[in-house]
Amino acid sequence: MSRVGKQPIKIPEGVSVELEDRKVVISGPKGQLALVLPEKILVLEKEGYLLVSRANEAKKAKANHGTIRSLINNMVLGVTQNWSKELEVIGTGFRVDLSGQRLDLKLGFSHPVIIDPPPGVVFEAKDNKIKISGPDKTLVGNLAAKIRKIRPPDVYKGKGVRYLGETIKLKPGKAAKVGTAQ
Numbered sequence: 166m167s168r169v170g171k172q173p174i175k176i177p178e179g180v181s182v183e184l185e186d187r188k189v190v191i192s193g194p195k196g197q198l199a200l201v202l203p204e205k206i207l208v209l210e211k212e213g214y215l216l217v218s219r220a221n222e223a224k225k226a227k228a229n230h231g232t233i234r235s236l237i238n239n240m241v242l243g244v245t246q247n248w249s250k251e252l253e254v255i256g257t258g259f260r261v262d263l264s265g266q267r268l269d270l271k272l273g274f275s276h277p278v279i280i281d282p283p284p285g286v287v288f289e290a291k292d293n294k295i296k297i298s299g300p301d302k303t304l305v306g307n308l309a310a311k312i313r314k315i316r317p318p319d320v321y322k323g324k325g326v327r328y329l330g331e332t333i334k335l336k337p338g339k340a341a342k343v344g345t346a347q
Contacts, residue, residue, distance in 0.1 A: 193244025
């Protein structure tokens with residue numbers, strides 16, 4: 166039995182769970198999320214808790230058991246309190262602006278990079294820091310990774326887009342040869 170998969174998921178106040186055929190729909194104050202269950206994985210609602218179990222001991226069912234439980238738990242946490250990722254933009258002339266809901270990045274290219282938020286995701290920008298928040302953990306994480314990928318941190322100077330608190334190991338660069346002049 167999966168150690169993660171057998172733990173029950175508490176359903177907090179204000180969160181409703183709908184169990185359809187092979188689908189779990191979780192609604193809360195921050196939004197609504199849905200997950201299609203793989204075969205051989207069962208979800209039951211019992212006394213304010215969600216229980217994830219598997220139908221048999223097949224290898225695929227064992228592999229999916231803990232993962233599906235974690236995904237459902239992340240959905241419950243996301244509809245009650247938003248997930249967020251923070252990025253910082255470092256570099257001379259690099260700027261972050263917010264025009265309406267759109268994120269406007271000036272990262273040293275010949276054109277600004279404009280990013281529209283997906284439904285349910287909110288951008289906040291202040292002092293060259295970007296905060297991405299929303300109920301879907303994977304969507305927020307993937308969007309943060311895509312923004313970082315636009316201009317990843319340079320290994321020589323460290324300028325670019327990085328996660329808040331991320332440390333970049335800088336390379337020393339070229340060193341002049343000493344004592345070899347003949």
